[in-house]
Amino acid sequence: MSKRINVRDLDVYYSDFLAVEGVSMTIEPRTVTAFIGPSGCGKSTFLRTLNRMHEVIPGARVRGEVLIDGDNLYAPGVDPVLVRRQVGMVFQRANPFPTMSIRDNVLAGVKLNSRRMPKSDQDSLVERSLRGANLWNEVKDRLQLPGSGLSGGQQQRLCIARAIAVSPDVLLMDEPCSALDPISTLAIEDLIEELKQDYTIVIVTHNMQQATRVSDKTAFFNIAGSGKPGRLIEYDDTATIFTKPSVQATEDYVSGRFG
């Protein structure tokens, strides 16, 4: 199931350092939203607040609200563990569990939720998730081999399979292709296009062509200078951002005049 994300006036701090300031945006279900902007402007930081992964870093905290279909992630009593089961994440560097087989990697998250799953259900879930990640045909004969034996692009798709196996509502991706070759990158982009049918997808990317290829909406973040907080500068349809943005800074950035 795909859900709407509503961010209201969000500030993110690392201890006393204000890293991201005053972000408000609405992300529609069944869309792909790209975050672009120069390094250090807080894209990853902001992305991680959408499933409370920032809390893993000591001292990181937020002020403001993030609503998923109306429910505030930061309401008192909300368990971040449950939030993360609802909002999955794929990282910049593929991180399959190295000692686990491909099959066990896919099932890792599911086994946390429901320990006792009949083997036949597990088999079909593994197949469904790997097909969902466009990886099934490449690995179906070696499900018992370690995930670390796959190529970088395959590992990243394995991580996507692992993330969708727990049926999240939202999928966050932080530069998922930045460590991959062009062919693997295209494979992942095709996959994102398909996943959009079922999930709300947010992707951070350094690659503007990628943003134009995969996303419906684009958010441009920027910082005024080092030590200043990152801000959301402009958020609009991807076509608009890349052809006639309304802010000069956005235009400078997308036309490659800086950053």
Place this chain on the structure above:
Amino acid sequence: MRPSDRIFRVLSTGSAGLIMVILAGVALFLIIKAGPAIVANWSANPDLAGGTTHGYTSFWSYVGPLVWGTLFSSLIALVLGAPVAIGIALFISHYAPRRLAGVLGYLVDLLAAVPSVVFGLWGIFVIRPFIIPFQDWLNHYLGWIPLFSGQVSQTGSTMLAGGLVLAVMILPIITSISREIFLQTPKLHEEAALALGSTRWEMVKLAVFPYARSGILSATLLGLGRALGETMAIAMIISPALLFSVRILTDTGNSQTIAANAALNFPESNPLQRDALIATGLALFVISFGVNFIARWIISRTGGSRRLRKAGSR
């Protein structure tokens, strides 16, 4: 190369070489001294007829129970100590707030600096009386298991007490090595687990333990190595005898260890008996050398392959 570098290199290679020479020297000394006692005819030789070596037909029947006592007491220490040590390490690396983690780590290191004799005294005056009720309980309810069987001791002078003290003594080495390895768990895999919606404990099971498995194993083996060498402290706590016993709750079923046996009997022994005691020392040397060697080997092998993997992914 600058002269100061050259001097330093000579000094450091020199000391490294010296260690090898000392080690080889000790081994040679043990072998040469142990030889006569090992090959002697124990049933016929008048020098071996009395005292500690009385009644044994060969060196092997003499050293057998001692090896058993040494291994058995060390294993008890390991079973009691290793899980706690690993738990503390995990608490320090993944649960405690940073300030508390620092203090705890420091305390554990401090524990390593406490002299053995202090542990021995602590065992006599604190542990022995403390465990008497637990021993009664174990004997009453689990007495059908050989380990807990026999006439339960009312002084606390038991293998369990000795093993407990030994467990505390091996705690620091196991904790500090495991902690280092836990801390090295790649953030990448910890975050992978957390992003799937694991609790912290599930994250530890998914990411930390698989990464640290061989490290934990070698930390435990190094703990075993430490225990083998520290069985002296046990001699202060229990009154053992040369026997093969698995009982840990009795006054009379306590198996003697090599180190304690040698220290106890050395003063009243004749030259050949001293050689026999040295021969038991050789047995201890071989055992603990083997254990330490395996532990180091596991560390270097996994450390090495980890480095290789890193280099490969670059």
